[in-house]
Amino acid sequence: MTEAVIFAPVKINLALHVGPPRADGYHPVDTLCVFPMLGDVLAYDPEGPPGIDFTGTFGEELAGEGHADNLIWRAFLLLDLEPQGRFLLQKETPIASGIGAGTADGVAAMLLLNDVHELGFDADQLRRRSLGLGADGPVCMAGQINGGGVIRASGIGERITLTERCEPEAIVLANPGYAVSTGEVFRRFDAGDPSPLTPAAYERTGGAAGMVHRNRNDLLAPAEEIEPAIEPLIATMSAQPGARAASMSGSGATCFAIHASATSAERAARDLRAQGFWAESSFILPGNA
Numbered sequence: 001m002t003e004a005v006i007f008a009p010v011k012i013n014l015a016l017h018v019g020p021p022r023a024d025g026y027h028p029v030d031t032l033c034v035f036p037m038l039g040d041v042l043a044y045d046p047e048g049p050p051g052i053d054f055t056g057t058f059g060e061e062l063a064g065e066g067h068a069d070n071l072i073w074r075a076f077l078l079l080d081l082e083p084q085g086r087f088l089l090q091k092e093t094p095i096a097s098g099i100g101a102g103t104a105d106g107v108a109a110m111l112l113l114n115d116v117h118e119l120g121f122d123a124d125q126l127r128r129r130s131l132g133l134g135a136d137g138p139v140c141m142a143g144q145i146n147g148g149g150v151i152r153a154s155g156i157g158e159r160i161t162l163t164e165r166c167e168p169e170a171i172v173l174a175n176p177g178y179a180v181s182t183g184e185v186f187r188r189f190d191a192g193d194p195s196p197l198t199p200a201a202y203e204r205t206g207g208a209a210g211m212v213h214r215n216r217n218d219l220l221a222p223a224e225e226i227e228p229a230i231e232p233l234i235a236t237m238s239a240q241p242g243a244r245a246a247s248m249s250g251s252g253a254t255c256f257a258i259h260a261s262a263t264s265a266e267r268a269a270r271d272l273r274a275q276g277f278w279a280e281s282s283f284i285l286p287g288n289a
């Protein structure tokens with residue numbers, strides 16, 4: 001068998017409405033996600049010695065954690081497959097940063113294993129099993145299978161209620177350089193005595209920027225309590241020439257801005273890097289459906 005390679009795009013929550021916790025502690029959400037052409041690259045050699053090698057800008061950070069704890073390795077368990085073979089992860093995305101990159105790596109591993117070992121799981125089965133990667137599993141699986149587009153998820157993230165093509169708009173991502181724990185952000189959200197969940201507004205009018213303007217990220221305020229650099233970063237990104245809307249993704253601390261053109265997005269990312277942020281510009285993947 002030959003080595004197989006897959007790209008694992010990150011997830012951006014254009015909208016993230018959250019309700020008070022359920023009895024099991026998990027929170028109901030209604031979220032609209034898109035997938036920029038930014039992410040990690042995962043290769044798999046089914047005949048290599050068992051394990052994961054790490055490379056790329058953020059590879060070293062993960063190498064210390066060992067392969068058994070990596071979401072990539074969990075893919076074997078979720079597909080009822082005996083762990084085998086060697087992965088190479090080119091890690092180009094910040095860890096624990098609200099863009100579901102670890103989850104996307106796990107999803108990519110599930111897709112590779114399903115393909116290489118001809119396991120025969122269909123899209124529905126893969127989506128259901130991907131919940132074992134975390135609440136973000138199904139939305140990341142749906143996004144990767146669809147090649148992007150707008151994916152809407154509810155429940156705690158397991159119910160995919162919309163999959164639609166979108167425009168390949170220019171986008172900038174920036175991170176202040178601190179990992180923010182998702183669990184801790186949700187705990188702070190609870191301390192704010194949350195109101196019942198309000199559904200996110202979805203209309204194509206105004207594209208991705210319209211979806212940001214019509215909605216909220218309910219985790220922004222609690223994330224900001226943990227990482228005060230978030231609000232000023234959003235303000236900076238909103239004020240950059242060509243920016244049409246800016247917000248924070250997921251539980252943070254990665255922020256994003258939708259841009260009028262690739263040129264303004266590239267310039268904005270360059271300026272943010274010069275200010276010391278991790279920043280990249282790209283396009284939103286339009287998707288197949």
Ligand SMILES: C[C@@](CO)(OP(=O)(O)O)[C@H](O)COP(=O)(O)OP(=O)(O)OC[C@H]1O[C@@H](n2ccc(N)nc2=O)[C@H](O)[C@@H]1O
Nearest residue numbers: 025026027098099100134135136156182183186250251252
């Ligand atoms: C906030 C979101 C928005 O897309 O994204 P990220 O910030 O992680 O990218 C997700 O809901 C995160 O999904 P994920 O990161 O997979 O969460 P999990 O590993 O399942 O859970 C991490 C922690 O968040 C809490 N959690 C997660 C999802 C949810 N709907 N309610 C929760 O209360 C869990 O209680 C747990 O303590």
Ligand SMILES: Nc1ncnc2c1ncn2[C@@H]1O[C@H](COP(=O)(O)OP(=O)(O)O)[C@@H](O)[C@H]1O
Nearest residue numbers: 069070071095096097098099100101102103105
């Ligand atoms: N392949 C992976 N990439 C990133 N983080 C991973 C991976 N596997 C396991 N993790 C663990 O998952 C946690 C958060 O993952 P990540 O998806 O990056 O967060 P977020 O959804 O907030 O962007 C980290 O604490 C990290 O230790």
